[in-house]
Amino acid sequence: MDNIQTLGVIGAGQMGAGICQVAASAGLEVLMLDVADEIVARGQQTIEHSLDRLLKKGQITAEEQTATLSQIKGTTTPHELHQADMIIEAVSERFDLKVQVLQRVENIAPSALLATNTSSISITKLAAKLSRPERFVGMHFMNPVPIMPLVELIAGLQTSPKTLKTTEALAKKLGKTTVRADDQPGFIVNRILMPMINEAFVALAEHLGTAKDIDAAMKLGTNQPMGPLELADFIGLDTCLAIMEVLHTGIGDPRYRPSPLLRRYVEAGWLGRKTGRGVYTHKA
Numbered sequence: 647m648d649n650i651q652t653l654g655v656i657g658a659g660q661m662g663a664g665i666c667q668v669a670a671s672a673g674l675e676v677l678m679l680d681v682a683d684e685i686v687a688r689g690q691q692t693i694e695h696s697l698d699r700l701l702k703k704g705q706i707t708a709e710e711q712t713a714t715l716s717q718i719k720g721t722t723t724p725h726e727l728h729q730a731d732m733i734i735e736a737v738s739e740r741f742d743l744k745v746q747v748l749q750r751v752e753n754i755a756p757s758a759l760l761a762t763n764t765s766s767i768s769i770t771k772l773a774a775k776l777s778r779p780e781r782f783v784g785m786h787f788m789n790p791v792p793i794m795p796l797v798e799l800i801a802g803l804q805t806s807p808k809t810l811k812t813t814e815a816l817a818k819k820l821g822k823t824t825v826r827a828d829d830q831p832g833f834i835v836n837r838i839l840m841p842m843i844n845e846a847f848v849a850l851a852e853h854l855g856t857a858k859d860i861d862a863a864m865k866l867g868t869n870q871p872m873g874p875l876e877l878a879d880f881i882g883l884d885t886c887l888a889i890m891e892v893l894h895t896g897i898g899d900p901r902y903r904p905s906p907l908l909r910r911y912v913e914a915g916w917l918g919r920k921t922g923r924g925v926y927t928h929k930a
């Protein structure tokens with residue numbers, strides 16, 4: 647399958663919903679799968695709000711908004727993905743969960759290409775658990791997907807050149823710019839970004855500054871649009887911790903040790919914006 651027309655997306659969280667939105671805006675038929683009706687409904691709401699903002703800014707017309715929404719079908723029935731040409735997995739950053747979800751879907755849609763939006767987990771290691779590893783690839787979108795122009799493409803050892811080429815063409819169709827990253831923990835973006843965020847938690851724990859001052863220093867002093875702690879709340883502290891754990895175990899260097907404060911926040915359920923509390927408190 648060279649030309650992807652029907653896309654399945656597993657996970658209707660912040661990344662899954664964003665991927666569904668850009669794919670539907672590009673004219674693809676989209677199937678958005680999650681485990682519960684209310685989560686699927688929340689994903690659809692996220693997309694509606696995002697399109698509302700684009701409409702208000704004059705970046706899309708009301709007709710385009712309606713057309714995009716009509717291209718997306720939410721479901722909790724994995725079997726509905728059997729008609730997809732390609733399926734992108736965007737569930738939580740846990741190896742075992744991703745394997746379970748990918749194995750199930752490769753039985754449901756045997757001819758589909760499979761991609762993972764993992765932020766850090768080895769594509770080669772995930773591919774080894776699949777029966778058609780040559781049809782599997784890493785497609786790492788950035789958050790928020792409708793705004794951020796980059797997609798990192800990661801081939802595992804087993805990924806075929808054709809799979810990579812079709813995935814690259816899909817990313818272009820979705821209006822994204824691609825870079826190719828080697829299959830090493832964290833790829834390019836998170837290998838560099840996540841240690842900075844982790845260090846901000848270390849700095850906070852050591853009272854180098856308040857959270858606000860650490861963020862202000864990095865924003866105003868290094869020209870970043872968000873401070874690292876604000877960004878961690880945006881990404882999700884559970885995702886940040888999971889990525890640091892992959893860097894730590896995968897590279898084996900103690901400098902990637904996750905900050906104990908970050909770990910403690912995750913243990914408290916303070917995951918950032920998605921739970922209303924992280925480093926900062928957020929309105930619903």
Ligand SMILES: NC(=O)c1ccc[n+]([C@@H]2O[C@H](COP(=O)([O-])OP(=O)(O)OC[C@H]3O[C@@H](n4cnc5c(N)ncnc54)[C@H](O)[C@@H]3O)[C@@H](O)[C@H]2O)c1
Nearest residue numbers: 657658659660661662680681736737738739764765789881
């Ligand atoms: N948050 C970011 O900034 C960011 C950026 C790039 C990539 N990613 C990656 O994208 C993936 C998803 O992250 P997110 O931030 O969207 O997380 P999230 O917590 O917002 O969403 C994860 C979704 O997966 C769903 N899910 C869990 N098990 C499932 C199953 N068996 N079947 C179907 N759905 C299931 C959950 O219900 C949830 O809705 C992770 O691998 C993460 O590392 C995240």
